[in-house]
Amino acid sequence: MIRWGMASVVALALALMSVVAGCTPDKALDFGPTGEITSPPEDQLSRDIMRDFAGRDFILADNDHEAHISLTDWKPGRRIIVPFWLGVNPLYPGFLRPTVGHLYVMSQSTLVRPLSNNEYLIRAGSKLFKSDTVFEAARTRYLDTGGMLPTVVRFAGTRVITVPKDAPATGTITEKVPVLHEVSMPMHTTADQDLSGYAKFIAITSATASP
Secondary structure, X not given: OOOOOHHHHHHHHHXXXXXXXXXXXXXXXXXXXXXXXXXXXXOHHHHHHHHHOOOOOOEEOOOXXXXXXXXXXXXXXXXXXXXXXXXXXXXXXXXXXXXXXOEEEEOOEEEEXXXXXXXXXXXXXXXXXXXEEEEEOOOEEEOOOEEEOOEEEEEEEEEEEEXXXXXXXXXXXXXXXXXXXXXXXXXXXXXXXXXXXXXXXXXXOOOOOOO
């Protein structure tokens, strides 16, 4: 059994504070080598989720640590548990590193600007760290910027991009970012939910959607 003295606890707390202070979104996690995959998931559950949730909205239960998702026509109590993108407040590099090819629920994300081919630069992650990310939409087209409703996504790998810096800064920035492929439609909402501050979107037909 390991016992911690008060001095050790204080030292650990100070170390964590220094790590948090020195971490920026681009340094919070290592997303792996540059490159993107196109092959289907290896496990049957992920393939089932990609088939069943494709182009459909879903219900997200109230749980801060893992995403409990279900479809609106499922029987009560039936659900699937998948991780949130980047987990909950990672504190140091390498913690809860996402795995290429795996499925996640992307929450607490903000759409920054559209890119080309129905792709968007977003900031996605936990409350503490939000990483610049390319979001490749397949079933939705976003009409403006703002918050994004939780969405089931697949981590496809990383890409090097050059994009404008945030105003009031000028010029561009080149960075390696994770790429998320849209699987589901955004989370199911009801008429009485306040969606002010969220980016507006429309569904696009399968004929015009990206594969």
